[in-house]
Amino acid sequence: MTGLGLLGLCAVIAAFGYLLMTMATRNLLEAEARIDASRWSAYLKANLKDLPEITEGAALGSTPRMTIDPTMTGGHVISFKVYDARGFLKLQSNEGTSANLIGRHITQVDPGFAGALAEGSSGTLLSETRIGGQEQVNFVASSLMPIESNGIRVGWLLVNLDQTERQQLFTRITAQVSAAICILLLAAPIFGFWYRTRSKAEMQRTIDDMSKRDYLTGFAKKSVLLEKIDGHFRTTDASSERCALILCELSGAAAIAGTHGQHTEELVIRAAAARISDIVAGRATIATAGHASFLVYLDKASDPMMALSLAKDITLALSAETLIEGRKVSCRCHSGIALSGSDGNTANQLMRCAELAVLSVREQGEPGYGFYDPEQAKNSNRRIAIKRAVAEATEQRRFRLDFQPVYNIRTGELNGFEALIRLHDEELGQVSPAEFIPIAEEIGLINQIGAWALDEACRVAVQWPAHLMVAVNLSPSQFMSGTLVSDVRRALENNQYPSYRLEVEITEGTLMNDSEVVLRQLRILRDMGIAVALDDFGTGYSSLGYLWKFPFSKLKIDRSFINALDESASAKGILRSIVKLGHGLGLTVTAEGIENSRQLSTLRDLGCDLAQGYLLDRPARVADLAAIILRNFANGLSRRVREQDSKKTAA
Ligand code: C2E
Ligand code: MG
Ligand code: MG
Numbered sequence: 001m002t003g004l005g006l007l008g009l010c011a012v013i014a015a016f017g018y019l020l021m022t023m024a025t026r027n028l029l030e031a032e033a034r035i036d037a038s039r040w041s042a043y044l045k046a047n048l049k050d051l052p053e054i055t056e057g058a059a060l061g062s063t064p065r066m067t068i069d070p071t072m073t074g075g076h077v078i079s080f081k082v083y084d085a086r087g088f089l090k091l092q093s094n095e096g097t098s099a100n101l102i103g104r105h106i107t108q109v110d111p112g113f114a115g116a117l118a119e120g121s122s123g124t125l126l127s128e129t130r131i132g133g134q135e136q137v138n139f140v141a142s143s144l145m146p147i148e149s150n151g152i153r154v155g156w157l158l159v160n161l162d163q164t165e166r167q168q169l170f171t172r173i174t175a176q177v178s179a180a181i182c183i184l185l186l187a188a189p190i191f192g193f194w195y196r197t198r199s200k201a202e203m204q205r206t207i208d209d210m211s212k213r214d215y216l217t218g219f220a221k222k223s224v225l226l227e228k229i230d231g232h233f234r235t236t237d238a239s240s241e242r243c244a245l246i247l248c249e250l251s252g253a254a255a256i257a258g259t260h261g262q263h264t265e266e267l268v269i270r271a272a273a274a275r276i277s278d279i280v281a282g283r284a285t286i287a288t289a290g291h292a293s294f295l296v297y298l299d300k301a302s303d304p305m306m307a308l309s310l311a312k313d314i315t316l317a318l319s320a321e322t323l324i325e326g327r328k329v330s331c332r333c334h335s336g337i338a339l340s341g342s343d344g345n346t347a348n349q350l351m352r353c354a355e356l357a358v359l360s361v362r363e364q365g366e367p368g369y370g371f372y373d374p375e376q377a378k379n380s381n382r383r384i385a386i387k388r389a390v391a392e393a394t395e396q397r398r399f400r401l402d403f404q405p406v407y408n409i410r411t412g413e414l415n416g417f418e419a420l421i422r423l424h425d426e427e428l429g430q431v432s433p434a435e436f437i438p439i440a441e442e443i444g445l446i447n448q449i450g451a452w453a454l455d456e457a458c459r460v461a462v463q464w465p466a467h468l469m470v471a472v473n474l475s476p477s478q479f480m481s482g483t484l485v486s487d488v489r490r491a492l493e494n495n496q497y498p499s500y501r502l503e504v505e506i507t508e509g510t511l512m513n514d515s516e517v518v519l520r521q522l523r524i525l526r527d528m529g530i531a532v533a534l535d536d537f538g539t540g541y542s543s544l545g546y547l548w549k550f551p552f553s554k555l556k557i558d559r560s561f562i563n564a565l566d567e568s569a570s571a572k573g574i575l576r577s578i579v580k581l582g583h584g585l586g587l588t589v590t591a592e593g594i595e596n597s598r599q600l601s602t603l604r605d606l607g608c609d610l611a612q613g614y615l616l617d618r619p620a621r622v623a624d625l626a627a628i629i630l631r632n633f634a635n636g637l638s639r640r641v642r643e644q645d646s647k648k649t650a651a
Pocket of ligand 2: 418505535
């Protein structure tokens with residue numbers, strides 16, 4: 001309802017209220033008049049013993065006058081009349097303050113009596129009249145009371161009562177109550193309107209605050225700080241006052257979430273924020289720069305060493321072990337510093353340089369800190385572009401899966417396909433998964449991408465003949481997220497794809513960190529009927545212990561060993577050992593990256609089971625898979641016909 005509508009409603013309610021109050025006042029006045037009249041008539045009957053006689057025409061003695069007069073002077077009773085039973089006036093007092101009773105013997109029915117009688121035997125009439133010719137209009141109530149003698153009605157007593165004061169009092173009260181109701185009714189919507197406006201403003205403030213402040217750390221968000229920096233550039237001479245922006249990125253927090261849960265990760269980030277606050281101690285402005293990364297802004301950094309020392313303190317503090325809920329956890333911090341003037345004169349330029357500086361530091365592996373260096377940053381520029389491309393592709397679901405066939409090395413029959421992810425970016429062109437997958441891990445998007453790849457692979461593979469497998473690569477971070485098993489389950493269920501036709505490929509690197517967590521999930525996957533392959537075998541950490549510990553079903557020999565066949569004499573011996581080892585453990589052995597027929601025949605001779613490589617087929621688009629499957633089916637048929645023929649000839 002609009003404000004105007006509400007006001008209208010209030011006015012109607014107020015008018016109705018006023019009407020009710022006026023009626024109530026009238027009723028009250030009548031009731032009061034009746035009570036007064038009956039009291040007074042009782043008094044009169046008690047003191048005017050000859051009242052029944054008067055109704056019959058008896059004269060009035062002098063004593064009653066002395067009794068009655070004082071009760072009328074200054075009282076409510078203005079006048080009274082006595083009628084006989086038929087309504088003939090027998091006695092009438094004077095109007096006014098004193099009651100000089102006059103006896104009258106009229107032979108007609110008095111009109112006042114008739115009016116009063118019409119109201120009922122004890123009716124009360126309210127009227128406005130002037131008493132004693134005064135200017136003031138009085139409010140008079142006329143009450144008619146019966147006069148009885150020995151239980152028989154012998155006449156009537158009409159008492160006129162001055163109700164002016166009461167009427168004024170009641171009208172005043174009515175007006176005041178009505179005004180109060182009006183004020184209340186008006187105040188309610190005004191208060192409601194005010195309250196709604198205030199709540200809205202409060203909500204808006206909360207929303208604004210939420211959009212400006214990071215809920216986890218309480219620090220301002222990046223955009224707020226960047227605005228502040230730009231403001232600083234606008235108001236001060238950048239050449240005279242140098243400022244510094246430090247970006248501190250914490251890595252390892254996402255892995256903590258996977259191992260110990262998101263709650264622990266949040267506590268780690270909070271603890272890191274508290275440490276930064278302590279170190280900065282009001283000397284600089286702090287903001288968050290995204291998930292587990294912070295910005296520290298020094299608006300006066302005439303000596304760049306100040307910024308360096310601050311970055312060092314923060315990096316060391318954030319890389320130190322922390323005790324969170326009784327558990328020791330550690331992260332790595334990399335910090336990059338950008339200085340105004342040399343590195344840029346806008347907040348965005350400083351931000352970009354600080355990001356590039358962090359990337360350069362990160363490439364050195366260990367926790368560290370450093371200034372932005374344009375030379376080192378050249379490399380990092382591509383990484384930043386890939387980060388952007390990966391983030392965009394994830395949001396817009398722009399990835400694609402290609403499928404590379406895997407063949408039985410002895411029969412040449414198609415065994416299945418390996419799903420290989422593809423990213424095409426307008427600016428960067430085709431980006432290799434070997435390059436963008438680690439970046440996707442770094443920026444925390446690998447789980448989303450991985451879940452999509454699982455679902456897409458099952459969606460495509462469910463349309464193939466039932467004996468063909470699909471293999472999906474998993475990255476180490478997917479095991480740390482805690483959602484891998486449910487992602488796999490969802491992919492199978494969504495596509496009605498049988499688990500025994502799914503294979504997951506992991507690399508030796510996956511087994512390095514927290515192998516217990518990985519092992520637990522691998523066992524669940526294996527129990528679901530999913531095959532687990534060890535990919536790129538031989539390139540990793542050369543510890544064979546995990547081969548016994550983990551529930552693998554397949555070993556994929558890295559293509560570097562296959563390549564080496566062409567160059568090194570010892571390569572064949574190494575490959576023979578690997579195949580033997582795999583078979584010894586009951587695993588199927590696949591050779592990856594077969595590029596020529598010499599490699600193929602050597603591996604066949606060595607007893608390898610499956611083959612994959614450009615010689616046989618390159619990764620193909622989904623649209624081309626049907627042709628590959630059909631070709632393989634036809635090849636299989638003609639081979640079988642040939643085999644049958646040669647058997648017959650031999651016989
Ligand atoms: P990978 O799992 O070892 O996949 C085999 C890689 O070798 C593929 O490279 C494939 O195109 C390439 N390859 C196959 N045959 C030959 C050959 O005869 N010669 C040569 N030179 N290369 C051959 P790609 O597609 O660039 O993938 C690179 C790596 O990226 C993969 O190695 C895998 O570790 C990773 N990757 C690919 N797709 C995914 C994915 O969906 N998720 C994850 N986490 N990683 C993926
Ligand atoms: Mg693979
Ligand atoms: Mg491989």
